[in-house]
Amino acid sequence: MDVVEFNRLRWNCRRGLLENDLVLEKFLERHAESLDDVHLAALNKLLELDDNSLWALLSGRTEYPEGSGSEIYEILALLRAC
Amino acid sequence: MANVGRNTPVRKFDAVVVGAGGAGLRAALQLSEAGLKCAVLSKVFPTRSHTVAAQGGVGASLGNMGEDNWNWHMYDTVKGSDWLGDQDAIEFMVRTAPEVVIELEHFGMPFDRNEDGTIYQRPFGGHSMNFGEKPVQRSCCAADRTGHAMLHALYQRNVRANTQFFVEWMALDLIRDPSGQVLGVTALEMETGEVMVFHARATLFATGGAGRIYTSTTNAFINTGDGLGMAARAGIPLEDMEFWQFHPTGVAGAGVLITEGVRGEGGYLLNKNGERFMERYAPNLKDLASRDVVSRAMATEIKEGRGAGKEGDCVLLKLDHLGAEVIDKRLPGIREIAKKFANVDPVKDPIPVVPTVHYQMGGIPTNYHGEVVVPKNGNANSVVPGFYAAGECGCASVHGANRLGTNSLTDLLVFGKASGDSIIRFLKENPGLKDLPKDAGDRSLSRLARLESQTNGESYAEVAKDMRRTMQMHCGVFRFPDTLAEGVKKIREISDRVTRTEIKDKSKVFNTARIEALELDNLIEVARATMVSADARTESRGAHDRSDHHERDDVNWLKHTLWYKEGDRLDYKPVNLKPLTAESIEPKVRTY
Numbered sequence: 001m002d003v004v005e006f007n008r009l010r011w012n013c014r015r016g017l018l019e020n021d022l023v024l025e026k027f028l029e030r031h032a033e034s035l036d037d038v039h040l041a042a043l044n045k046l047l048e049l050d051d052n053s054l055w056a057l058l059s060g061r062t063e064y065p066e067g068s069g070s071e072i073y074e075i076l077a078l079l080r081a082c
Numbered sequence: 083m084a085n086v087g088r089n090t091p092v093r094k095f096d097a098v099v100v101g102a103g104g105a106g107l108r109a110a111l112q113l114s115e116a117g118l119k120c121a122v123l124s125k126v127f128p129t130r131s132h133t134v135a136a137q138g139g140v141g142a143s144l145g146n147m148g149e150d151n152w153n154w155h156m157y158d159t160v161k162g163s164d165w166l167g168d169q170d171a172i173e174f175m176v177r178t179a180p181e182v183v184i185e186l187e188h189f190g191m192p193f194d195r196n197e198d199g200t201i202y203q204r205p206f207g208g209h210s211m212n213f214g215e216k217p218v219q220r221s222c223c224a225a226d227r228t229g230h231a232m233l234h235a236l237y238q239r240n241v242r243a244n245t246q247f248f249v250e251w252m253a254l255d256l257i258r259d260p261s262g263q264v265l266g267v268t269a270l271e272m273e274t275g276e277v278m279v280f281h282a283r284a285t286l287f288a289t290g291g292a293g294r295i296y297t298s299t300t301n302a303f304i305n306t307g308d309g310l311g312m313a314a315r316a317g318i319p320l321e322d323m324e325f326w327q328f329h330p331t332g333v334a335g336a337g338v339l340i341t342e343g344v345r346g347e348g349g350y351l352l353n354k355n356g357e358r359f360m361e362r363y364a365p366n367l368k369d370l371a372s373r374d375v376v377s378r379a380m381a382t383e384i385k386e387g388r389g390a391g392k393e394g395d396c397v398l399l400k401l402d403h404l405g406a407e408v409i410d411k412r413l414p415g416i417r418e419i420a421k422k423f424a425n426v427d428p429v430k431d432p433i434p435v436v437p438t439v440h441y442q443m444g445g446i447p448t449n450y451h452g453e454v455v456v457p458k459n460g461n462a463n464s465v466v467p468g469f470y471a472a473g474e475c476g477c478a479s480v481h482g483a484n485r486l487g488t489n490s491l492t493d494l495l496v497f498g499k500a501s502g503d504s505i506i507r508f509l510k511e512n513p514g515l516k517d518l519p520k521d522a523g524d525r526s527l528s529r530l531a532r533l534e535s536q537t538n539g540e541s542y543a544e545v546a547k548d549m550r551r552t553m554q555m556h557c558g559v560f561r562f563p564d565t566l567a568e569g570v571k572k573i574r575e576i577s578d579r580v581t582r583t584e585i586k587d588k589s590k591v592f593n594t595a596r597i598e599a600l601e602l603d604n605l606i607e608v609a610r611a612t613m614v615s616a617d618a619r620t621e622s623r624g625a626h627d628r629s630d631h632h633e634r635d636d637v638n639w640l641k642h643t644l645w646y647k648e649g650d651r652l653d654y655k656p657v658n659l660k661p662l663t664a665e666s667i668e669p670k671v672r673t674y
Contacts, residue, residue, distance in 0.1 A: 003587065003589060004589070004591045004592055007587075007589075007591070007592040007593060007594045008592045010594050011126075011250070011272065011592060011594055011597075014125070014126055014130075014302075014303055014304050015126075015130055015302060015303075015304075016126075016129075016130045016131055016132050016133070016134035016135060016229075016302055016304070017134060017135050017302060018135070018299075018300055018301060018302045018303075018336075018337055018338060019338055019419075019423075021302050021303045022336055022338070022422075022423060023422065025303075050129060050130075050134070050230055050234075051130060051134045051135075051230065052134065052226075052227050052230050059415065059418045059419070059422070060418060061415070061418075082422075
């Protein structure tokens with residue numbers, strides 16, 4: 001990921017709920033450098049969710065619907081571990 | 083590097099709204115539906131604004147669950163404000179509340195309903211019937227997603243009304259002509275790094291709060307007080323900035339709230355010696371004493387060296403004795419929050435907590451029409467032509483020294499709409515667009531040029547960290563004269579350091595380092611206003627308690643603070659105790 005892509009992602013991680021801000025901040029610190037294109041796309045897909053739905057997913061209260069590519073569940077697992 | 087050339091592009095609008103949370107969207111809707119050309123600037127996509135965090139509902143005396151009326155809502159709000167709220171603005175808000183809630187319903191807001199189809203209303207702390215007699219059901223909700231549903235409904239409606247959104251644009255500075263009239267803002271487009279002038283006949287700030295001046299806050303990262311910083315730099319005073327609402331149990335270092343239900347279920351607080359200290363402060367109610375009592379006790383333990391944690395700056399919330407089963411069953415979500423944000427499993431270890439900043443009562447001074455007002459020629463409330471503020475960034479003042487739950491959403495709907503209506507009137511009476519002053523973009527361009535050329539400066543992140551720590555240690559819920567005085571000195575030093583911050587990344591496209599350095603310019607004004615105003619106010623009122631003056635002092639302090647950036651000085655103006663039509667609610671001792 002180049003600098004612009006990273007910066008864009010970082011700003012996309014600015015959310016309306018503090019809970020999401022904090023998890024995403026930690027995720028970027030740990031994993032941003034090693035994200036490939038497929039996983040970056042998966043993360044961006046999760047970031048399209050509204051903040052309440054995103055936090056419900058990150059805190060494990062809900063699950064992402066079955067039937068998507070494995071990368072989205074892999075990203076979700078990494079987010080939940082943050 | 084950013085465009086700091088002389089040929090800054092200019093776009094013209096009837097009105098420019100800065101901020102796309104509840105207040106900004108409600109105001110913009112009023113303007114666009116009136117056929118005006120309205121631009122809305124937002125750092126993030128509108129439905130990601132911090133309004134999304136509001137769960138408590140909208141307070142309005144619809145009376146759907148039983149008898150209720152605006153006089154009772156008014157009494158609760160005045161009492162909640164500890165008599166610092168302006169009673170004309172409060173009467174206006176509570177009387178207009180039912181109308182804006184019904185309007186929102188018509189915009190498609192999915193409120194919870196009664197069987198007869200009317201809006202269901204929940205009870206909420208501080209809301210009563212018959213002037214404090216017993217609780218009333220006044221809060222209108224959409225499940226636990228009230229804020230989100232509101233943003234969604236208002237955004238869709240704005241799209242339909244052709245509001246022009248400028249998403250991922252950061253407003254930089256207010257433009258005023260030599261007479262003081264406001265003629266728009268300068269703003270930075272994140273995508274390109276370019277600066278543009280939004281030349282407008284009217285300008286509304288709806289930029290939300292600035293809880294990020296503290297280490298421990300429930301506020302999202304975007305809440306950097308941009309409107310307050312811009313107003314202060316343009317010579318507008320900030321009102322009542324010493325009043326911040328705290329919640330006693332936020333996770334230390336993170337700010338995420340731990341519900342009061344934990345203590346309700348039998349959890350209790352410990353200091354570093356393992357002592358259950360609330361027994362000393364509140365022998366009867368102990369850990370279930372009111373929020374301000376618990377917060378004050380926690381702050382005292384920390385100040386006297388009995389705080390827990392590496393830096394001794396928190397206390398511990400113990401609940402392991404409740405057992406895993408009770409915790410999982412009765413306190414859902416708490417274990418996940420503690421594990422994620424405190425790195426402890428509360429089934430085994432206590433959670434480090436601190437009183438946590440939640441809401442900013444002060445802001446840009448306005449009247450109940452949303453018009454910004456400043457002292458001028460002997461008039462304490464002289465209107466600044468073309469300038470408006472609504473929502474958490476404005477101070478009408480309806481919350482005074484302490485906000486009542488659910489009144490934040492009421493505030494943003496009522497004053498969002500009212501400021502929209504005021505702008506419509508102003509534009510009718512003042513046709514045409516005044517010329518921009520020659521120096522319109524200068525302040526912003528020189529701020530950007532300074533950041534570009536700064537060498538041997540400090541990292542903005544480090545300076546921001548010091549600012550937050552200073553606010554947390556010196557200007558918390560419980561305030562001590564010695565630490566406040568030292569805090570003023572420290573925050574002024576940090577303010578100097580902010581003028582020398584350096585960014586390593588000078589790229590143009592989506593430079594988040596630049597954005598955060600610019601946000602710090604805003605935060606520091608709010609921090610300084612808060613510390614200086616708090617140091618001067620030698621009384622305890624509403625949200626905070628001062629160790630050398632435990633009581634409210636209506637003889638000397640029944641007045642609003644005004645802080646000016648220039649000279650770092652204070653002024654005061656009277657509280658308006660005269661409602662529009664109702665009888666005045668005279669100050670008395672506040673007990674619940």
